[in-house]
Amino acid sequence: xxxxxxxxxxxxxxxxxxxxxxxxxxxxCRRAVTDYMTTRSLxxxxxxxxxxxxxxxxxxxxxxxxxxxxxxxMTLSDYESWYPEINKEIIVGKITPQGDMFSVIxxxxxxxxxxxxxxxxxxxxxxxxxxxxxxxxYMSDAFCKGAIRSFMSLFRRATPRN
Numbered sequence: 001x002x003x004x005x006x007x008x009x010x011x012x013x014x015x016x017x018x019x020x021x022x023x024x025x026x027x028x029c030r031r032a033v034t035d036y037m038t039t040r041s042l043x044x045x046x047x048x049x050x051x052x053x054x055x056x057x058x059x060x061x062x063x064x065x066x067x068x069x070x071x072x073x074m075t076l077s078d079y080e081s082w083y084p085e086i087n088k089e090i091i092v093g094k095i096t097p098q099g100d101m102f103s104v105i106x107x108x109x110x111x112x113x114x115x116x117x118x119x120x121x122x123x124x125x126x127x128x129x130x131x132x133x134x135x136x137x138y139m140s141d142a143f144c145k146g147a148i149r150s151f152m153s154l155f156r157r158a159t160p161r162n
Contacts, residue, residue, distance in 0.1 A: 005033075007029060055142075059140045059143045059146065060143070062146065063139070063142065063143035063145065063146025063149075064147065064149055065146075065150075066136065067147035067150040067151055068154075070124065071151075071154055073133070074127070076158055079151075079154070079155050079158055079159065080159070082119075082151065085116075085119030086120050086148055087116070087152070089112075091111075091112040091115045092108050092109060095111055095112060116148055117141050120151070121144050124139065124144075
């Protein structure tokens with residue numbers, strides 16, 4: 001259903017409009033309203049995207065902090081057993097055809113990241129259950145990425161490489 005809208009145009013503008021009798025001024029106004037609405041919805045999408053990004057950062061930070069608490073009860077052997085399931089480079093090597101890590105393409109990196117997230121989620125759930133640690137009811141991907149970041153940082157410190 002269409003809607004009629006009355007707009008006020010100052011006299012000096014109306015006189016200038018009269019110089020262009022071929023222009024459909026209703027269409028010009030309709031386009032202006034449509035363009036405004038499109039721009040407005042893009043602004044709304046931008047705000048939504050910013051909100052989601054902020055929530056993702058918050059979840060990431062929660063994951064980092066949660067893992068640091070869990071890490072207090074882990075041993076070096078726990079780290080070593082988790083490492084192959086969480087290290088993306090190792091996972092890429094497992095899923096890349098012929099294990100050719102020098103020519104890895106993005107889908108393999110993306111798949112490796114998903115596998116690392118899944119591995120972290122599983123390891124946290126099992127470890128926490130065995131130690132009686134309460135786990136969050138929902139561990140988002142961002143949460144698990146934060147936990148992975150803390151894990152990798154602590155693992156590097158705990159296992160110096162030659």
